[in-house]
């Protein structure tokens with residue numbers, strides 16, 4: 001499975017990544033986005049927009 005992961009120690013919960021996801025796989029949560037793994041296509045849009053490199057795609 002290809003899925004985006006949020007680095008919990010790095011994410012500032014700025015929310016910049018949320019609107020970039022074409023499949024709405026990123027949901028707002030207090031400590032940073034929650035990733036709906038089944039909806040993530042690994043497109044890298046969120047990874048590219050994150051200002052602190054808190055997102056990565058694996059798989």
Ligand code: SF4
Pocket residue numbers: 003004020021022023024025026035039040041042043044045046047057
């Ligand atoms: S990699 Fe693409 S599909 Fe997956 S959470 Fe990020 S923006 Fe959404």
Ligand code: SF4
Pocket residue numbers: 006010011012013014015016017018032033049050051052053054055
């Ligand atoms: S853009 Fe980066 S720092 Fe901002 S909420 Fe998303 S993962 Fe966290």
